[in-house]
Amino acid sequence: MTRLIYMDHSATTPVDPAVREAMLPYFSEKFGNPSSLYSIGREARRAIEEARQKVADLIGAKKEEIIFTGSGTESDNLAIKGTVYRNRKKGDHIITSSIEHHAVLNTCKYLEKQGFKVTYLPVNHEGLVNPADVESAITPKTILISVMHANNEIGTIQPIEEIGKIAKEKEIPFHTDAVQTAGKIPFNVDALGVNLLSMSAHKIYGPKGVGALYIRKGTFVEPQLHGGGHERNLRSSTENVPGIVGFGKAAGLAKEHLPQEEALAKLRDSLIRGVLEIKESYLNGHPTKRLPNNANFRFSYIEGESMILNLDMKGIAASTGSACSSTSLEPSHVLLAIGLKPEESHGSLRLTLGHENTQEDVDYVVSVLPEIVNKLRMISPLAR
Numbered sequence: 001m002t003r004l005i006y007m008d009h010s011a012t013t014p015v016d017p018a019v020r021e022a023m024l025p026y027f028s029e030k031f032g033n034p035s036s037l038y039s040i041g042r043e044a045r046r047a048i049e050e051a052r053q054k055v056a057d058l059i060g061a062k063k064e065e066i067i068f069t070g071s072g073t074e075s076d077n078l079a080i081k082g083t084v085y086r087n088r089k090k091g092d093h094i095i096t097s098s099i100e101h102h103a104v105l106n107t108c109k110y111l112e113k114q115g116f117k118v119t120y121l122p123v124n125h126e127g128l129v130n131p132a133d134v135e136s137a138i139t140p141k142t143i144l145i146s147v148m149h150a151n152n153e154i155g156t157i158q159p160i161e162e163i164g165k166i167a168k169e170k171e172i173p174f175h176t177d178a179v180q181t182a183g184k185i186p187f188n189v190d191a192l193g194v195n196l197l198s199m200s201a202h203k204i205y206g207p208k209g210v211g212a213l214y215i216r217k218g219t220f221v222e223p224q225l226h227g228g229g230h231e232r233n234l235r236s237s238t239e240n241v242p243g244i245v246g247f248g249k250a251a252g253l254a255k256e257h258l259p260q261e262e263a264l265a266k267l268r269d270s271l272i273r274g275v276l277e278i279k280e281s282y283l284n285g286h287p288t289k290r291l292p293n294n295a296n297f298r299f300s301y302i303e304g305e306s307m308i309l310n311l312d313m314k315g316i317a318a319s320t321g322s323a324c325s326s327t328s329l330e331p332s333h334v335l336l337a338i339g340l341k342p343e344e345s346h347g348s349l350r351l352t353l354g355h356e357n358t359q360e361d362v363d364y365v366v367s368v369l370p371e372i373v374n375k376l377r378m379i380s381p382l383a384r
Contacts (some may be wrong), residue, residue: 001008003135003315003355004315004316004317005124005315005316005317005361006317006354006356006357007316007317007318007351007352007353007354007357007365008317008318008319008350008351008352008359009203009293009352009354010152010153010155010180010203010291010293010294010307010317010319011023011352011354012203012208012358013202013203013204013205013206013354014201014354015205015206016205016206016249016250016253018253019205019206019207019246019249019250019253020069020246022216022245022248022249023207023242023243023245023246023249024242026044026047026241026242027132029098030043030044030047030241030243031044032241033188033238034047034048034238034239034241035068035228035230035238035384036212038069038146038237038261043242046337047241047244047245047248048068048239048241048244048245050065050248051068051244051245051247051248051249051251052066052068052244052265053248054056054249054252054255055199055212055247055251056143056214056373057255058182058183058186058249058251058252058254059178059182059187059188059199059214060187060189060190060191060199061189061214062217064217064232065214065215065216065217066212066213066214067212067213067214067215067231067232067234067235068210068211068231068235068239068240068247069210069211069212069213069235070209070210070211070237070240070243071128071200071208071209071210071211072101072103072177072179072198072200072203072211073103074211074213074235075198075200075211075212075213076101076103076104076107076141076146076175076177076198077103077107078213078221078223078234078235079146079175079198079213079215079221079225080094080104080107080108080111080144080146081107081111081194081222081224082174082221082222082223082224083143083144083173083175083208083219083221083222084111084116084143084144085222086220086221086222086250087144087165087173088143089143089145090143091139091140091141091142091143092115092116092117092141092352093116093117093119093139093141093142093143093360094106094111094116094117094118094119094135094141094142094143094144094145095118095119095137095138095142095144095145095146095147096118096119096120096121096145096146096147097120097121097123097129097148097158097339098120098121098123098333098376099123099127099146099148099151099153099154099333099334099337099338100123100146100147100177101148101152101179103177104146104148104177105120105244105333108120108146112162117141121133121134121137121147122337123156123337123338124338125338125339126156126285126286126287126289126338127151127154127156127284127285127286127334127337127338128156128158128159128286128289129147129158129159129322131159131162131163131166133168134147134163134168136164137291138166138170138172142170142172143172143173143187144172144173144175144178145163145166145167145172145173145174145175145176146174146175146177146359147160147163147174147178148176148177148178149177149178149179149180149181149187149192150178150180150181150185150290150291150294151180151199151285151334152179152180153284153292153296153332153334153335153348153350154179154284154285154286154290154294154296154334154335154338155285155286155290155293155294155295155296155331155352156285156286156287156289157181157185157289157290158176160176160193160194161191161193163193164192164193164194165193167193167195168193173195173196173219174193174194174195174196175194175195175196175197175198176192176194176196176197176198177197177198177230178197178198178199179198179199179200179203179211180203180291181255181291182197182199182200182203182204182251182254183203183204183250183251183255183257183258184203184204184254184261184291184292184293185258185261185291185292188256189214189216189242194214194215194216195215195216195219196214196215196216196219196221197213197214198211198212198213198214199211199212199213199214200212200243201243201247201251203244203249203256204251204253204254205245205250205253205355206243206246206247206249206250206251207242207243207246209240209243210240210243210244210247211318212247221234223235223236225237251261256367257355260355261292261293262292263336263353263355264292264293264353264357265292265293267353267357267358267359267362268292268293268353269293269295270351270359270362271295271351271362271365271366272295274362274363274365274366275295275297275351275365275369276297277366278299278369278370278373279369280299280300280301281297281298281299281300282297282298282299283295283296284296284297284298284335284338284340284348285338291352291356293352293353294350294352295350295351295352295353296348296349296350296351297348297349297350297351298308298335298340298344298345298347298348298349299347299349299373300344300347300382301347301375301376301377301380301382302347302373302376302377302380302382303346303347303380304320304346304347304348304349305320305328305346306376307320307349307369307372307373308320308349308375310372310376311365311368311372314368314372316364316365316368317347318349318351319350319352320332320348320349320350320351331345331346332345332348335348335374338351342383351365
């Protein structure tokens with residue numbers, strides 16, 4: 001191969017050249033601390049506020065409802081811990097799903113050790129949460145509902161609007177992890193009915209190390225970092241000005257590119273059709289209610305890690321699931337939750353497309369994958 005075919009965009013994306021150009025001045029001549037009163041400090045502050053507006057515009061929010069953080073994980077932590085600590089006098093019960101990102105699941109497990117009670121809702125075989133299950137799980141002590149917008153592994157998009165209506169009717173704060181959807185599918189926070197929403201720059205061709213949390217006006221959270229009172233006293237730390245500028249630029253570009261996601265979905269469907277020609281291959285997740293760039297498969301009798309290494313030798317970058325847990329030998333909690341056996345979960349492959357991928361890339365993957373699968377099955381004791 002003369003170039004890398006990158007199909008792991010749900011793990012991270014390359015920084016867009018326009019984003020990099022926007023960031024560069026804030027590493028050097030525009031290096032001011034945005035809390036300083038002199039001119040280069042004021043210039044940095046203006047840049048942050050311009051970026052805040054662009055991130056808000058991407059999701060239909062108000063500028064003052066956006067808080068910049070260090071990552072999507074931090075945004076999830078601030079949303080969940082900040083809400084339950086703020087409302088602990090009202091109750092101690094949290095509702096979430098069994099297929100959340102570890103940034104949510106491990107935060108909830110931590111809170112259980114602090115005495116909070118958590119309901120982990122099941123999903124069906126396509127990875128969908130039933131809104132009726134959400135409503136049934138609510139108790140007088142429920143102080144937060146957190147259900148991700150779309151799953152990072154199998155790409156299933158959840159019925160967030162329906163859950164949002166239930167949460168609003170019951171007057172319960174509602175958080176969604178939208179790290180995989182912001183900039184990939186069009187949505188509006190008012191239509192979703194959420195109080196809090198997490199985002200991350202590096203999933204939309206922005207830099208790593210910067211995230212954002214949407215907090216609806218009138219929703220109150222307890223800060224988790226204490227210091228100089230940055231970000232409306234909710235996230236103390238001198239702002240990462242280059243990263244925030246990059247996030248703003250990436251958000252603006254993502255909004256412009258949203259109409260292109262339909263073309264990406266067609267490319268995804270072509271990939272799915274080609275891969276499913278392989279004997280005993282299956283699609284994980286919902287066939288249509290899925291991210292436009294996500295294709296997650298499982299193959300009988302082989303392990304995903306072996307496929308990843310063999311694809312890498314062919315110049316193709318892919319994954320078995322979440323990049324945050326790619327070194328774990330445990331089967332994916334998401335695949336187990338949709339009813340797969342551990343041995344079936346180990347035979348998974350996630351291919352996630354990006355703007356630079358072409359039909360030629362898809363055709364190449366579809367041409368080399370059958371050979372890899374057949375080779376691995378020949379040496380697999382599970383296939384005998």
